[in-house]
Amino acid sequence: MSNTIHDMGGMHGFGPVESEANEPPFHEPWEGRVLAMQRATGFMGLWSIDGGRASLETLPPVTYLQSSYYQRWFLGLEKRVVAHGLVGADELAAGHSLHAATPAPRTLRAADVPRTQTRGNYQRPSAAPAKFKPGDRVRTVNISPTTHTRLPRYARDKEGIVEAIRGCHVYPDTAALDVHNENPQWLYTVVFTGKELWGDNADPTIKVSIEAFEPYLLPA
């Protein structure tokens, strides 16, 4: 969903950033298993990276805030495997499989791992030329979809400048709902002044950019 707790930019009250010296890759072994299961199930190709994100964003806000990063990943993964019919709620309760598996589209093997550690490429051929070019003034749309979007609340209905065109990419807003609905869109880096985003009291030395898909932008 769109206006949910994951969209944190500009919120107050979360306190200082606390860095941990010599932080290990994983604090506990189960965290590594969650990351690996996330990768391996993603390899099956049943959901998009944005479908994965959406399953975390739709966690209840209190759960989201109280859970650690890998706990959130785990809760989202549980939701996805159930929603896609891979695992039954009764199996989660039992702790082992109770039903025959539907055939897996493909299963990640150890030999595939080095190759699949490189992130996917989200660039796609374009159906139309880009509407904007660097230097163009644009205004972001004012939207509140109840489904996934990558336009943060703090950057909606704001005027900015196109700084760069990043190519034509899979559109998260549709791919989150259906892995096959990639609906490629031009992607731009759009930069805003602190004042435009936060008002007259903003730090005058800051500029913030987002990566904005073309449907998020209107000519200004």
Added chain:
Amino acid sequence: MPSHDPSGHGHDHDHDHDHSELSDIQLRVRALETILTEKGYVDPAALDAIVESYETSIGPKNGARLVARAWIDPDFKAALLKDATEAANALGHVSPVSSHLIAVENTPQTHNLVVCTLCSCYPWEVLGLPPVWYKSAPYRSRAVIDPRGVLADFGVSLPAETEIRIWDSTAETRFLVLPMRPPGTDNWSEDKLAEIVTRDCMIGTGLPNP
């Protein structure tokens, strides 16, 4: 946020903690892996290989090599700023870099800071797994509105007139900060330079400190 004791997190408990030293989350993760394995959806050997890669080979040393090379080789620096994906792969990495890696250069006028306010997007191939603080609410909320306050949490203070450019990673583009080479390192080797390029330098919450 530490995750060692999730037992207070509100979901139902149907087992007795007195009889097990495993936490609720450990049991649930183990159960899911068992089910997915039994059904043939995941291969435990592949899971082992993924975990091992992050524990041993994928980390910020990869990014530090790019920065150190850019500091000593103007042609490489130009290539890195033009197309960081291509430059990184030309250098030959432990893990190949996928498309859309973008290097952003700190200058005396501008300091760059990278965040993902919506989740935790991060250039894993060159920096490894993101630290807990990068994924935390304090960082994600404040980086875009109070970057100087965030930098102060890291002990970093920039001149008042320095422009701070925050890059919110809202798509599949990934950002790597190219810090300024510190003075007094003129005769340093590439390897010695790489040692002062910390993970935080390449996110923008740190500065190289010879």
